[in-house]
Amino acid sequence: MEASKVIHAFYTDDEVLLDAVKAVKAEHHHIEEVFCPFPVHGLDKAMGLAPTRLAITAFFYGLTGLAFSIWMTNYIMIEDWPQDIGGKPSFSWMENMPAFVPIMFELTVFFAAHLMVITFYMRSRIWPFKDAENPDPRTTDDHFLMEIPVHNNNEEALTSLLARTGAVEINVVDKH
């Protein structure tokens, strides 16, 4: 059943927020989202979020860059037009390999870094002219906000639980 209302609980301290997240989790309520003005150490663990796989994608992007640079140097310098440039051995890729290493390194880093960043943007849905999603402008300054969907008329139980965890403000709002 899709919830039509959500509870917004505001906190002013990251330690209080962390304890609140743990308390809500202990009561087996689903936390839809937490908005913070800065990274809160351990929040992902407290919420039980799966670890990111961004580093794994970066590794494969790096391999792609390495393969691309090897193909490119081999095709251009060895296969397509193997000139004698200053006595460098262009008979095979391996013989001239040390000269290609700087480019191999840089392209590996370039692919790994840029493609990973783009992956991050796409997965996080961030792009220019995107409408901001934070429900309250104070969450970018000094307030933390926990968003919990309301199910089966558990509104009152939830509100009292959140009040006990030290929320400074609790609002029940329609889901946008």
Next chain:
Amino acid sequence: MYQFSGKLKTFSLALIIFGVIGIAFSFYNGSQKTLEDAKHVIEASSSEGHGSSHGEAEKAAHVTEVKKVDNIVSGVHDSGKNVDKTMSGHGAHDDDSHAEHVLHQLQNRPWSAFYVALFFSLGITLLVLAFYAIQRVAQVGWSVVILRVMEAITGNLLPVSILMVLVVIASVMHLNHLFPWMAEGTFDTTSENYDPIVDGKSWWINSTRFVIRSIVYLLIWNAYRFFIRKGSIKEDTANDGNKTYKKNYNASVIFLFLFMITETTMSWDWIMGLDPHWFSTLFGWYVLSTLLVSALTVIAFFTIYFRSKDLLPGINDSHIHDLAKFMFGFSIFWTYLWFSQFMLIWYADIPEETTYFVARFTEYKLPFLGMVVMNFVFPILLLLNSDYKSKPWFVFIGGVVILAGHYMDVFIMIMPSTVGANWYFGIPEISSLCFFIGLMIYTTLRSFSKANTIPKGNPFLKESEHFHYYNIEHSDEGSTDHH
């Protein structure tokens, strides 16, 4: 406090005794070599073919062809034999002087084998000391619980320093031919051994200054080790508003300054001096990097061992993870310096620089390329993953390969200059390795048993005991321990 384990004491002493017997045997064997043996080796290498030290048979036709182009100075395609001649000071091509050259190489073998292991052991101990000084100067929080481990390893410094002094003095006394510039008549214009290139450097490489410099380096390092060990133990009970701690801090700053200077000149004297015709500007850094990564691996090994014996309260997977990160990072740093040195010389291909790598590439191809795999490819694939870095047995496997690879690196720095194509990994090398491994285990465990296993008076101890890298789940904690 730690009680020196009886089993390990026996084990390390057995290694030392086995090593001594092997070393004594190889020195006896080496001193028995005669000109006849050398001629025999030359004959064997020309009939079996050369260019490969393992004597993989090449065509006899190829041998004669190579002899014809003997006079051509250049070289990637030269055979190993040619390289010998180019590299040797006398450069004469008649048989007897060549035989004498090969004889020196044969006689050098036990010395070189001992010297490689000695330098590796001394270097590791020294870099543990330097890394320890860095931890103090940078006021590092995480590593305080393993400071005593590092201190214990530096207990190895004094015995290896004494052995180093003995080898230096033996070389100056012409008991070996390790350093070609020490040969009789090198600086004498009337001698047929006269070498104008080396003579031009005689203001730096002459026996008196060499001995004085060597002793000064060792004195500085040992003085710091003596002072800091005493100061560190004093810290445990000092209770003087961190006065002792600050004194140790200041001593470490001074040591690091002197260390960077002496480490550079040490690598010129003890390693680059083996090839007096060759020079490289980043050599000091390169030697530093190979010893530093080995030192970190040794620290990780002893830390893992002591932790498995429950001697290091407060240590957790995050500490292992940090050590492994250092091993990983400095493996790549080593590769960067190794490649920078190689590639700059390969690219410009100036004959006086290139001979160094020609000798290594023709006569030591397998270890030369193998070490890049062991010191770079292996660590980068094994230690890239954050989870793997926090598993002690993974770090151990990676460490064994790293240590073997860097032994090979020191081997390739020293052997081509002293024994040339007549290298082999046999009794002299293995027994020297056993001796120094045994010595390091013995001295480390002995000094570890003489002080608290954790530095109780260090102001950063608490921080170190609670050190936690955010995405490492410690194997010995519940889910409630971290927030």
